[in-house]
């Protein structure tokens with residue numbers, strides 16, 4: 001399984017499998033949760049400005065991804081996780097360790113890296129999300145931890161960090177990535193769900209986020225190698241519109257809920273900005 005390190009304050013020893021779970025040389029022990037993830041969250045890391053997504057939001061995203069609207073986004077990202085092949089031989093990238101920060105219900109990780117379960121680890125603060133992730137891809141490693149605090153992995157031990165609409169603790173990303181390691185980021189594009197936002201929030205503000213990501217990552221020596229946009233037009237029914245709203249907290253206010261209730265079917269733009277960054281050698 002993915003090599004993790006102990007999260008007990010001040011310890012940081014590598015964690016190894018023992019009969020009942022994970023243990024470090026200092027004698028700390030972690031049982032695996034029944035649902036299949038490793039609860040490495042420590043009391044001091046529990047508090048966060050962002051406590052992880054609510055169960056409602058996680059379940060809405062799970063249904064949303066199951067509808068397949070985002071399949072094209074996975075295909076856009078695929079070339080970035082493919083490793084270069086030498087002499088046309090099949091690439092063996094199973095040794096490349098990937099850390100997914102804010103992995104949610106895990107289906108992006110599985111879709112992108114299905115053959116790399118031993119070297120894939122998803123981190124999230126939502127138990128509900130991790131339960132779905134572990135059910136969907138039991139062979140991968142799923143960890144309950146706060147990705148905005150110290151990450152439970154050793155320095156320079158990860159080859160790819162993935163943050164798909166997830167967390168970006170830039171200093172920690174810089175620490176855990178090996179030299180030449182990559183970071184793949186997806187953020188909502190300017191036009192993402194713009195039609196829904198115009199109708200429900202009565203504001204279709206367009207905001208580009210990717211430039212700020214490139215800037216913040218440059219502060220830890222990560223260079224942007226490629227940036228691209230993904231867009232997809234889709235007709236959404238009422239249930240799908242509700243899920244889109246629920247997973248983005250956009251229908252929280254009562255007046256917005258009333259407008260959302262009146263929607264039946266609409267053509268909607270899905271958009272994301274995708275960024276590939278590389279750590280210097």
Ligand SMILES: C[S@@+](CC[C@H](N)C(=O)[O-])C[C@H]1O[C@@H](n2cnc3c(N)ncnc32)[C@H](O)[C@@H]1O
Pocket residue numbers: 048050051052053054061101102103104105106108123124125126129145146147148163164165166167
């Ligand atoms: C918009 S969702 C994206 C999930 C997944 N990457 C996807 O695209 O389906 C953001 C995720 O980040 C998680 N999250 C929020 N704050 C977090 C934190 N401090 N540490 C770890 N995960 C966090 C949420 O629980 C949620 O699952």
Ligand SMILES: [Zn+2]
Pocket residue numbers: 006007008011012013024025026027028
């Ligand atoms: Zn320990």
